[in-house]
Amino acid sequence: MIPNRVSIHERPAEVKRALPFGYWEGDLMIFSRSGGNALVLTEQKSRFILAAKQTGKKSLPTAAAIRRLFKSMPKQALASITFDNGGEFAAHESLRLDAYFCDPHSPWQKGAVENHRTATSSSSSQNQAGRRFRSWLRQDHCYTPRKCLGIQTPGEAFRHKIKSRRCA
Numbered sequence: 001m002i003p004n005r006v007s008i009h010e011r012p013a014e015v016k017r018a019l020p021f022g023y024w025e026g027d028l029m030i031f032s033r034s035g036g037n038a039l040v041l042t043e044q045k046s047r048f049i050l051a052a053k054q055t056g057k058k059s060l061p062t063a064a065a066i067r068r069l070f071k072s073m074p075k076q077a078l079a080s081i082t083f084d085n086g087g088e089f090a091a092h093e094s095l096r097l098d099a100y101f102c103d104p105h106s107p108w109q110k111g112a113v114e115n116h117r118t119a120t121s122s123s124s125s126q127n128q129a130g131r132r133f134r135s136w137l138r139q140d141h142c143y144t145p146r147k148c149l150g151i152q153t154p155g156e157a158f159r160h161k162i163k164s165r166r167c168a
Contacts, residue, residue: 022079048158
């Protein structure tokens with residue numbers, strides 16, 4: 001159970017109309033039974049990714065990792081975050097950030113971060129999937145310009161939004 005869970009359907013109407021800057025999605029990707037997990041956060045507008053290795057699925061360490069990843073972010077980059085209904089996100093209130101949750105069994109409602117899972121899930125083993133994800137994150141995702149971002153990389157698009165101080 002997730003205390004004070006707020007449905008994705010209660011997000012501000014502006015998110016449904018045009019995706020503003022600062023709306024994040026979070027997921028825990030499990031790559032091995034021995035604790036090879038990755039916490040992945042994706043800013044939806046820029047497609048910028050933050051990731052941290054996790055050794056388990058407990059909610060308090062997951063919330064602490066999210067706080068560490070967001071620690072140096074300017075306020076305009078942190079409007080809200082959307083999760084699935086995994087127990088690892090039960091400590092969402094400690095983030096001091098509006099958090100929303102997908103409908104049960106509907107992870108596609110946070111499609112940006114789910115696409116990262118798809119990019120790495122065709123491996124034959126969980127450990128191989130973890131290596132493939134780390135390689136994809138370092139090489140393809142970080143350095144590949146995107147047409148949808150005006151031929152910028154996700155990092156460039158993210159930095160541009162922060163420097164311009166525009167949130168829309």
